[in-house]
Amino acid sequence: MSGNGGGTSAATDKRPNELLASWFTRSGWSKGELARQVNSRARDMGAGHVSTDTSRVRRWLDGENPREPIPRILADLFSERFGCVVSVEDLGLRSTRPSPSAIGVDLPWTGPQTVALLSEFSRSDLMLARRGFLGSSLAVAAGPALVEPMQRWLVPSPPVPRDDPEPSADRRPGPLSRPELDLLETTTRMFRSWDAQCGGGLRRKAVVGQLHEVTDLLQESHPEATRRRLFKVAAELAQLAGWMSYDVGLQPTAQKYFVLALHAAKEAGDRPLGSYVLSSMSRQMIHLGRPDDALQLIHLAQYGSRDCASPRTQAMLYAMEARAWANLGRPARCTRAVRLAEDTFAEAADGDEPDPDWIRFFSEAELSAETAHCFRDLAWVVGRGPHYAAQAEPLMDKAVRLFADDRAHQRSYALNLVGMATVQLLRREPERSVHYVTRALEEAKKVRSERVNTRIRKTVDSAVRDYGDLDEVVALSDTLAEALPDVAEAV
Numbered sequence: 001m002s003g004n005g006g007g008t009s010a011a012t013d014k015r016p017n018e019l020l021a022s023w024f025t026r027s028g029w030s031k032g033e034l035a036r037q038v039n040s041r042a043r044d045m046g047a048g049h050v051s052t053d054t055s056r057v058r059r060w061l062d063g064e065n066p067r068e069p070i071p072r073i074l075a076d077l078f079s080e081r082f083g084c085v086v087s088v089e090d091l092g093l094r095s096t097r098p099s100p101s102a103i104g105v106d107l108p109w110t111g112p113q114t115v116a117l118l119s120e121f122s123r124s125d126l127m128l129a130r131r132g133f134l135g136s137s138l139a140v141a142a143g144p145a146l147v148e149p150m151q152r153w154l155v156p157s158p159p160v161p162r163d164d165p166e167p168s169a170d171r172r173p174g175p176l177s178r179p180e181l182d183l184l185e186t187t188t189r190m191f192r193s194w195d196a197q198c199g200g201g202l203r204r205k206a207v208v209g210q211l212h213e214v215t216d217l218l219q220e221s222h223p224e225a226t227r228r229r230l231f232k233v234a235a236e237l238a239q240l241a242g243w244m245s246y247d248v249g250l251q252p253t254a255q256k257y258f259v260l261a262l263h264a265a266k267e268a269g270d271r272p273l274g275s276y277v278l279s280s281m282s283r284q285m286i287h288l289g290r291p292d293d294a295l296q297l298i299h300l301a302q303y304g305s306r307d308c309a310s311p312r313t314q315a316m317l318y319a320m321e322a323r324a325w326a327n328l329g330r331p332a333r334c335t336r337a338v339r340l341a342e343d344t345f346a347e348a349a350d351g352d353e354p355d356p357d358w359i360r361f362f363s364e365a366e367l368s369a370e371t372a373h374c375f376r377d378l379a380w381v382v383g384r385g386p387h388y389a390a391q392a393e394p395l396m397d398k399a400v401r402l403f404a405d406d407r408a409h410q411r412s413y414a415l416n417l418v419g420m421a422t423v424q425l426l427r428r429e430p431e432r433s434v435h436y437v438t439r440a441l442e443e444a445k446k447v448r449s450e451r452v453n454t455r456i457r458k459t460v461d462s463a464v465r466d467y468g469d470l471d472e473v474v475a476l477s478d479t480l481a482e483a484l485p486d487v488a489e490a491v
Contacts, residue, residue, distance in 0.1 A: 014063035019092030021061050023078050031057040034077070041073045065094050072120075080127060105141045105259045106149040109157055111231070114263040118234060119215035121256060122241070125208050140252050140288065147296045150281075153262055153274055154304050176217065176226055184214065184233050189357045192240055196361060196409045200247030201448030207244060211237040228268050235264035236358060239277050246284050247411075249450040254284060272313050275305035276358055279320050287451075291327035298324055312355050315345035316362040319370040326377040331388075334378060338371050361409070365402035369416050372396035376419060379426045389426035396420045411452060414443035418455045425459070430467040433459070434476045441483050453484050 024034065031054040042050035050070065060066055066074075071093040078086040088094070107117060187210060194203045214234045222230065242257030258281045265274035278301035285294035298320045305313065322337035345367050348355070372395035379388035396419050403413035417440035424433035437459055444452050460480050467473045 017061055017063050017092040019090065020074075023082075023086065023091060024061065027078065027081050029081075030054075037077055038070060038073050041077065042069065060093075076123075076127060079124075084128070104139075105146055105255065107259065107263060109152055109155070109263060109266065111157075111227075111267045114231075114260065114267055115215050115218045115234075118238060118260050118264065119212060119219070121260065122208050122212040122215065125241075125253065126205065126212060140255055142285070142288070142290050142293055146255075146281075146285075146293060147300070150259075150262065150278065150297065150300060153266055153278075153300070157266070176222065176230075181226065181229050181233075184230075188233055188236050188240070191237070192357065193408060195240060195244055195247075196411060197407070197447075199411050199447035199449030199452070200244030201450065204241065204244040204248065207237055207241045211241055231264050231268035232270055232273065235261045235268055235270065235273055235277065238264055239273075239280060239358070243280055246280075246287070247449050247451045249454070251284065251288065255281065258284070271305045272309040273356070273358065275301035275309055275313065275317060278304075279317060282320050282324065286323055286327055291324045295321065295324035295328065310353075310355050310359065311344050311347040312362055313359050315341045315348060315367065316359060318344060319362075319367060319374075322374045323370060323377065326374040327381060329378070329381040331378055331382070334374055338374055341367065341371070363402075365399050365406065365409075366412065368395050368402065369399035369412065369419070372399055372416075372423070373419055376423055376426070379423075386427065389423055392423050393420075393427065396423050410443060411447045411449050414440050414447060414449070414452045415455065417443060418452070418459055421459050422462070425462055425466065430463055430470055431472055433463055434472045437463070437476060438479070441479065444484065456480065456484060 035052040035054055035057050038052045039050060071088040074091055074093065075086055075088045078091065191203060191207050191210065211234060214230060214237060218230050218234060238257045238261035242254045242261060245254035245257060258277055261277045262274055265277055278297050282294040282297040285291070285297065298317060302317050318337050318341035322334045322341060325334035325337055372392045375388045375392035375395065379392065382388065396416060399416045400420055403409055403416055406413065417436050421433045421436035421440065424436060437456060440456055444456060457480065460477055463473045464477050
């Protein structure tokens with residue numbers, strides 16, 4: 001059988017592919033139209049050897065299994081046609097590798113497979129990002145199913161022989177120039193600043209698109225130093241895509257990007273960056289009510305970067321450890337981690353080398369905010385203890401004041417206004433809580449963050465539950481219903 005897009009060798013016992021026939025019939029395409037689309041998509045992928053015609057499509061319908069990349073191309077085409085995830089298996093075909101949406105978070109720790117999975121997942125996300133179609137095909141991993149695969153981040157990878165193929169006519173040969181690499185890194189910093197200012201909902205798709213472009217570059221041959229820089233860019237973009245997905249409520253999608261970011265950071269040889277990715281995963285687990293998982297992930301981050309992370313990064317990791325302890329209801333452990341975060345942060349200004357851009361967000365305002373949220377969380381967990389709420393209030397007030405003057409971090413300002421509102425509820429000051437929620441609602445209009453909106457809704461719900469007879473609370477509830485119509489977090 002020739003290599004022009006055919007299938008496996010003919011078999012006398014093959015049966016008609018009823019699944020593929022069903023999707024094909026409902027698509028309304030003719031055999032010729034499907035063949036043309038397959039050829040066009042193959043050319044776009046650089047697979048110029050694929051040449052399909054109507055007779056080949058008929059053989060697929062009769063039960064012949066095409067070679068890669070045709071199963072993946074067909075899955076893409078039918079997914080786009082129907083606006084939902086259609087896997088290779090849904091089409092009754094066999095793929096040479098499992099799809100990233102089907103294999104959870106326990107992924108191979110090798111460079112080529114990391115690139116392939118990043119490319120495939122980002123491509124699927126770009127294609128199916130319409131209100132969470134991709135996210136609905138995934139599930140969030142937790143417990144040992146999440147933590148144990150992440151522990152292999154620290155296991156040295158065996159050397160992988162690189163028998164790089166000759167670049168095809170559709171790909172330019174490397175290497176990348178230094179200005180091109182610098183531009184990729186500058187673009188990543190720009191995306192990060194947009195996220196902090198505007199929230200994850202505005203530029204998420206642009207970040208995913210840039211990530212997909214970088215994975216294309218990683219499929220070319222490069223010197224080792226260039227390869228590592230590209231993996232570092234890929235790790236930062238995947239972390240940011242995960243963070244933006246988390247911010248807009250696409251939790252399974254966020255987790256998958258975080259996992260892939262950790263794999264890319266390992267390939268880049270950047271353990272501090274890997275620890276930052278793990279801290280993002282830890283924060284997500286706290287958000288999802290899994291503080292035990294959050295603590296294990298942050299301890300893994302601390303251990304893996306213990307001899308190479310900057311004081312600022314270490315301080316951030318201690319703050320996240322404190323947050324996990326708070327949500328586990330362990331005041332002594334939480335307070336100890338808070339003190340370590342504060343003491344280590346004091347060393348950050350004395351560093352000899354500048355911090356990487358991804359940790360510069362961890363400022364005095366952010367440290368105050370994290371510490372305040374630790375004591376706020378303790379107050380909730382231990383039964384609305386007034387002592388911890390009193391500790392949280394001055395710290396949250398400091399964070400609000402510092403972020404009010406920081407237009408580059410508008411989402412953080414909104415989140416801390418909500419945090420102060422919850423502290424006021426804990427201190428039994430509902431009128432003051434209404435004041436801060438009202439301010440947060442004004443800030444929420446300036447950012448596109450379902451995380452901000454969800455926290456506002458939960459805070460107002462708490463106010464209504466405890467102080468629903470107050471005129472101010474009734475008016476706030478009415479304002480909220482108009483300003484933020486209730487929508488599912490997953491959008």
